[in-house]
Amino acid sequence: MNSRGRIRQYVIKKSAFIFPTILGITFLIFLLMNYSASTSTQSENIFYKNISGITNILKEYFEWIKNVFTLDFGKSLRDGRPVWDKIIERLPATLELNVSALLMTIIIGIPLGVWQAYRINSKVDKSLTIITFIFYSIPAFWLGLILVILLGVILPDITKEWFGISLGLPTSERRSLNFILYPNRYSFFQVYWDRFLHILIPAFTFSVVNIATIARYVRANMILVLKEDYIVTARSKGLSEKKVLFKHALKNSIISTVTFISFLIPSIIGSSFIIEVVFSWPGIGRLGYNSILARDYPVVMAIGLIIAIITLFSNLCADILYYYLDPRIRVKK
């Protein structure tokens, strides 16, 4: 079998697991949400339907599945709006935050780890090891809250007292109120600068733990790679250190790093709930949190489904990427 046929088979085998997983997860959420809705006092809600009995629950669940294929997730129990609309308007914010946090993690974390491994046991490496260990242990929600207090409350207070103008970084929402109310007054550049300032602290808080995790992993991995024989060969051939490091060492350690990042994705999506709540970020996470609190199960089900799809497909993509990056897997039968 040629390599393309094998990868097709591999993808089919992997994706065969995705659909039962998604079904299982959504059914579990459906049961839980129905149970909690029936125990709470939602019966006065006009959108609320009381379902009891296992056959009715199954019937209702299959009805839901049938509707999902036509992108009809039902109506929210809180305001009667279609769930799909509510999610679509929140999705860009979540993607913006998650993607920028992931990029920040990769751009800062991997070079940090490489540099540490290259200068192993130097003063820089030792102090960076301690710093990444501290970052690794900081609870993200607390760091977020402290940054909100420092940059959003105390810094404006101090600058107002000293210089007469309150300077601080925005710590909630995605855009300033003025930009939402009067969108025509501002130039393209101003709008994007405002959005950049808003995403800066949430994305930083988001990526602190991940930067530390990635840097620690890359460091440990690079140390092993740098001891390999082919690195010695490359050096003795007279290659420049830059070439040895980036062309020979990093290329080989990137394979396991990709897998490692794909393992991180579920936890990144999971922590986006807390970060979005701390920074009042108008994304899926905050919508999900509020919906869970309100037992608004059509919304919760839809978010659960979307998260499951995003996670499982990103895992699948990582698998395929891994397959392409590592020639050993392709050649081996």
Place this chain on the structure above:
Amino acid sequence: MRNNILLLIILCFLGILFITGIFLSEKQYNSISIIHRFKAPSTEFLFGTDAYGRDIFLRTSKALFNTINYALLASIIAIFIGFLLGLIAGYSGGIIDFVIQTLIDVMMSFPSFFLILTIIAAMPQNGWNVIIAIVLSTWPNIAKITRAEILTLKNREFILASSTIGASFIRIVFYHIVPNCINSLIITGIFSFGGAILTESSLSFLKLGINEDIPTLGNLISGGRDVLRSWWISTFPGIVLFLLIFSVNLVGERIREFFDPKN
């Protein structure tokens, strides 16, 4: 070496707080006083006071005690369940192994925090919901590690020898398997304990965890969310939480280095 001294100082500090927490009565850490609302840290109130005039130092020390208790209970249950399922999967093989392994893969590939939130929301808020949530998110990791250990141990000669001379399954497990995988179990257990502390505080911070009347570190940090100008309310419990997670991780790291045959 300097790291170890730092770790020792942190552990002493946490230990003193923890011991204070044991002996505090509810009257001491829960006494409300309107005159002392929002007092900044001073010699009278070391960490300041909160919106009800309660002493944050005393509350933090009780919260540390509570948080450690909840996290310890949850991680012990998680280790027990994870070890048991990993043992069954690794030892029996076949269809049981397949089922458990699929379950582990599913749990590990799905962002369990969302599942935890829905589980928590569906259950009465009595503390057990948090413990169940932590157990559910922790056991797959432990089961996976145990299973891998068992698979390498299962076919070794000494296991075969003892089962040939008629040792029972329980004897093999307790005399031959447990002592051989205790190292990795201890290390995973310590890191799971750290994770349990973080999960408990995150849930309490989101007001979904332990009941707000019971001081836990997450609840105390959450108390400062609406009164940001009184920065001390969430700062000090947060520092204690950070030190706790930091020291647990550092102890885990040291033990891993200790068990590592390369050193």
